[in-house]
Amino acid sequence: MNEQVLLARAYLSRVAEPPAPALAELVAQVGPVEAAARVAEGRVDEPVARETSVRREVHRPAADLDAAAAAGARLVVPEQPEWPAEGFAAFDGAGSEQLAPPLALWVRGPGRLDELCEHAVAVVGARAATSYGAHVAAELGSGLADRGCTVVSGAAIGIDGAAHRGALGVEGATVAVLACGVDRAYPASHELLLERIAGSGLVVSEYPPGGVPGRHRFLVRNRLIAGLAAGTVVVEAGLRSGAQRTASDALSLGRPVMAVPGPVTSAMSVGCHRLVRDGALLVTRSDEVLEAVAPIGEHLAGRxxxxxxxxxxxxxxxxxxxxxxxxxxxxxxxxxxxxxxxxxxxxxxxxxxxxxxxxxxxxxxxxxxxxxxxxx
Amino acid sequence: MNEQVLLARAYLSRVAEPPAPALAELVAQVGPVEAAARVAEGRVDEPVARETSVRREVHRPAADLDAAAAAGARLVVPEQPEWPAEGFAAFDGAGSEQLAPPLALWVRGPGRLDELCEHAVAVVGARAATSYGAHVAAELGSGLADRGCTVVSGAAIGIDGAAHRGALGVEGATVAVLACGVDRAYPASHELLLERIAGSGLVVSEYPPGGVPGRHRFLVRNRLIAGLAAGTVVVEAGLRSGAQRTASDALSLGRPVMAVPGPVTSAMSVGCHRLVRDGALLVTRSDEVLEAVAPIGEHLAGRxxxxxxxxxxxxxxxxxxxxxxxxxxxxxxxxxxxxxxxxxxxxxxxxxxxxxxxxxxxxxxxxxxxxxxxxx
CATH class of the missing domain: 1.10.10.10 (Winged helix-like DNA-binding domain superfamily/Winged helix DNA-binding domain)
Structure with missing residues (x-):
């Protein structure tokens, strides 16, 4: 791997706040090294300037790569075989500026990103999960991981955490996509959980080391969860929730959206029921999830x-x-x-x-x- | 109304065990009076004979009409304007022997059958309902009745009873379709409930007075519940349940099938989730039910x-x-x-x-x- 490419993408990763569709387009056209040079010098057109002008003088790619290494992390870029190219290919055709592909991904853990994403399902849902929702998320997490599927989620409290824990409980593969640097523990109460994920799978982020989480970043991050997985399951969600944003991103990417039902009397299931009424597949257990995301016929035997x-x-x-x-x-x-x-x-x-x-x-x-x- | 027609259909109603597709066909061809005469004398072809030979000598239509009158009931036949012809028209096209139309209906109560069925929804479900299911059934019953919709169900313990009670609680219209004579209280614990239904709506059966319930009759009865309603909602159902039979009948009749979700951990919601996965509409409240069964736009006004x-x-x-x-x-x-x-x-x-x-x-x-x- 060309060191220049790595430095260029590390630089761009700190300069542009995702999603940066114009910059992604420029990088696709002239390559990361040339794009980084033009951004640094301000030789870019108006759309790219809007995405890069504020932080273009923050030039510290080597320091960021060092900080990542110090935290046991590294940068994965599209020029490497580890890049999950297949998963992100759908971003190009999604026709949404919100769904710009990431410029690079900071990852922490022993897993290989492309391999982990080969058979991956996103399990997401409400922070204010009920004990019912947390139970179902854990069951799905362990059921999917047990069948060799990577469980992708956002490491949030509630459903996300339960899904990760379910996968870890059967020594399965799990990937946490953060809305902050991979060297930070957010939420703080999940410090141990994040260590466990980074100990066997991967903690992933498009934000450089030290990056702080923010409301906007959670929503933007959700597109990566949808993009790294072959399908997205929403376990519990209120009427308007981040999980529904992930589901909507998955839909835009042409990936199956699934939702777990719950009591109609539970505010935490309202979003799931709405999703099913809008066309999402109702799922009740991991078999049904696998059937929905598997290539046709693969999971039919035995049914x-x-x-x-x-x-x-x-x-x-x-x-x-x-x-x-x-x-x-x-x-x-x-x-x-x-x-x-x-x-x-x-x-x-x-x-x-x-x-x-x-x-x-x-x-x-x-x-x-x-x-x-x-x-x- | 021709007294002969009433006597003929009363006779046939006791002779043939529903569903009796061959007999229904004969009645359609030669009329009830001629059909009754031929059946009584045994001048019928093999299919009709199979449906009528065992009981054809039980000739007591006048006594049955008297028994009905003594119980405050009467016989409604297709030759009367009260016959819910529109609801049953779909039986002709259903292409299933199981879905033979009823020859006549014994009814008890002040309601007019055709008017009650003009805006009717079936709310059915498991006998072994959970308190969650019973709560939702009662809410649906009252919500639908409150909007001028007749709640049709089977008067069974569990979901059925809760749906009827919900309708009665808002002084709404409700119809109970029994698998036994309308002069019997079955289940016995619903004697009072049946009296309340017969006091304001209608208790309906295709079985003559004194007819006893049986497992087969419950399943056969379910087609009438589906047929009298514009759509069927299943509130709770195990994997194999009578409610699913009602849903399948509704589907064969071209009527919308709806299902209420519940916890995936509840055995009583497994049938509902299966129905949704097989194409039934997920509904969570009466508004959504009305929207599904109403002619387009009709329920939008006050919604x-x-x-x-x-x-x-x-x-x-x-x-x-x-x-x-x-x-x-x-x-x-x-x-x-x-x-x-x-x-x-x-x-x-x-x-x-x-x-x-x-x-x-x-x-x-x-x-x-x-x-x-x-x-x-």
Missing amino acids: PDPVRGRLTDGLDAPAALVHDALPARGARDTRWLALESGVPIGAVRVALVALERRGLVEHCEGRWRRRVVEAG | PDPVRGRLTDGLDAPAALVHDALPARGARDTRWLALESGVPIGAVRVALVALERRGLVEHCEGRWRRRVVEAG
């Missing part, structure tokens, strides 16, 4: 339902009830099936014969079980 | 929401929550609003001032209520 929708068409009511009663895995005897389905035991036997004829169930040492049917 | 969408743009979160918490009708005090909205009482007061300034609420004897704003 009984899509198959049932076809092969059970036209079954009479007792047969359908008996088939419904059979669990996805495991065998049951006729007595159990009668109790579970509410179908009289004689009719259960008739139904089982019909189901066996269709290849939907099989007999096995006095018990019955669903046959695994290949989807397709 | 606070489209207006809120404009006048409340830019409200901060506490003000929006407080405004949302205020019911469409009725005044509430600040303490109530704080509890309902989850906003601290001091912030509620600040929010109310902001809302009053915008003309969204008004003060009235120590309480606050929504101002009626003309849509336009």
Whole structure:
């Protein structure tokens, strides 16, 4: 990696307040080194000047790189193979100035950014989470991480923290995207959590070392959470919340938006229900999340339902009830099936014969079980 | 009304176990009087014989009509103007034998069936409802009834009962469709509730007086609940439930299916979440239900929401929550609003001032209520 490129992007990262669409455009046109030179000298057109004039004289890329190194962090730039190019490619086509790509990312931790983002899902939500929401976020975090998926979130208190902790609890991969420098612990109460994330995954920010968080930065940061993940799940959200901003960014990037329902009496679920009414996918567990973000077919194996929708068409009511009663895995005897389905035991036997004829169930040492049917 | 027609349909109503698609077809072809004569004499083809042979010699229409009258009930048949023809028209096109239209309906109560079904919504759900589900069902029942909508349900314990009670609580219209004779109180613990429904709305059944409930009849009955209503809301449902059957019938009839979300940790919400994932509309309050079932524009006039969408743009979160918490009708005090909205009482007061300034609420004897704003 060209040291000049690293220094140029470190400089630009401190000069421009994200998102900086005009500067990103200039960098794309003339490269980071030339762009940095022009910015430093003020030889830029009006849009770029608006994004860079205030801090263009703050020229301390080497000091920032040293500060990062001292904090165990480093700078990742688009010129490196570690850059998550695929995730950020969608920024180009999003057609929104808000969705300008980051100029560089400061990262802290042993993870490799591109690898972590290869299978990543964002789990975000309200700071004022209920214990229900925190529980569900932790379950999703561990469920996704357990299946090899990186959990991306914002390290905020509430849902974000619970999602990270869920992933860490199963020794899974998790990435925290901050609205301040990666050398800062914000929120302060999450200092230990951030250390744990930086100890196994990555803490990421587009703000240089020492950068302080601010309301604007939280919203701007959310586009990176959406951009690094293949899809975004909102666990709890009030009517107007940062999580909904992340969801809206994900939508603009063409990524699936998912929302977890909750009691309609809970103000913390209002935003989630609104999202579903507006077209987001309702999800209740990590399987459903993975199914939504996985390439088609990848997570379908083992799911009984899509198959049932076809092969059970036209079954009479007792047969359908008996088939419904059979669990996805495991065998049951006729007595159990009668109790579970509410179908009289004689009719259960008739139904089982019909189901066996269709290849939907099989007999096995006095018990019955669903046959695994290949989807397709 | 031709007495012969009434007697013929009363006879057929006892002879055939619903649904009886072949018999319904015969009645449509030759009329009820001729159809009854042929059935009584056994001069019918195989499909009709299958539906009528067991009980065709049970010939007691006059006695059944007398028994109904003694119980304060009467028989409503398609030849009468009271028949809800519009609601049942969809049965013809549903293309399902399960969805055969009823041959006649026994009804008890002062309501007129066709008028009650002109604006009707089914609110159904699990017997093993949680207190959350029962609360939401009652709120929906009262909210819908308050807006002039008839609440149709199955009088079961749990969600059904709560929905009926919600409607009765605001002196609204409600219709209970039973899986037994309208002269029976089933479930027994709902004897009083059924009396209240029969005292103002209607208790309805396709089973003749004395008919006993059975598991099969509950499922078959559900198609009538779906058919009498413009749309069906499922409040709580397990993975396999009668409420889902009602929803599936509504779908086959081309009527909107709605589901109320709940905690993903609740087994009683699993069926609702499944319905939403399969395409049902997520609803959280009666406004949203009315919007889904109303002819376009009809419910927009008195609806606070489209207006809120404009006048409340830019409200901060506490003000929006407080405004949302205020019911469409009725005044509430600040303490109530704080509890309902989850906003601290001091912030509620600040929010109310902001809302009053915008003309969204008004003060009235120590309480606050929504101002009626003309849509336009």
